[in-house]
Amino acid sequence: EDKVVQSPLSLVVHEGDTVTLNCSYEVTNFRSLLWYKQEKKAPTFLFMLTSSGIEKKSGRLSSILDKKELFSILNITATQTGDSAIYLCAVEAGGRGSTLGRLYFGRGTQLTVWP
């Protein structure tokens, strides 16, 4: 049973479009939610979110977390072909009675941006 569900699994857009990637989760003792970008190699870190309602922003990318509804979105505005990648969402669970450092990944969203 997937604890982290990403949608859509695949998305094709044209340069300049704005996209929203979704990540919902159901884990015990949530600690943080992480977004990664993976091109044809190892994943690279984008954002870490721990508090609801606080937007993290980096250039054309932004992300926000809703801890009440248990989801996060990653927005990319004015997409470019270089944004083509797999975007991975992960949730760290742990805390009292649970082991820290346990990470659950979603299956990823494959984003393709056409020129």
Place this chain on the structure above:
Amino acid sequence: EAQVTQNPRYLITVTGKKLTVTCSQNMNHEYMSWYRQDPGLGLRQIYYSMNVEVTDKGDVPEGYKVSRKEKRNFPLILESPSPNQTSLYFCASSKYPPETQYFGPGTRLLVL
């Protein structure tokens, strides 16, 4: 240069022949983790370690062993590899919490 190194990068082996994939980091990170990545399944955590001599199971630990005798090294051992362990393996490290995890380049394993 801060980095995570994995060896070998590519490996073809046969069922049952024990193998070890090494992982080393030079950033003095406490947290290290192994993942496997299969098409359509995203990353799945195999084992992770919060510090020396502390390891815990992730999603898919069956068929794998790890050890953390030194802070910088976290080898992944397949005692008796099987074809369903054919996959792309990543090692990663970070300070805790695992925010900016640094990933190694990956090891592509084929078990015949």
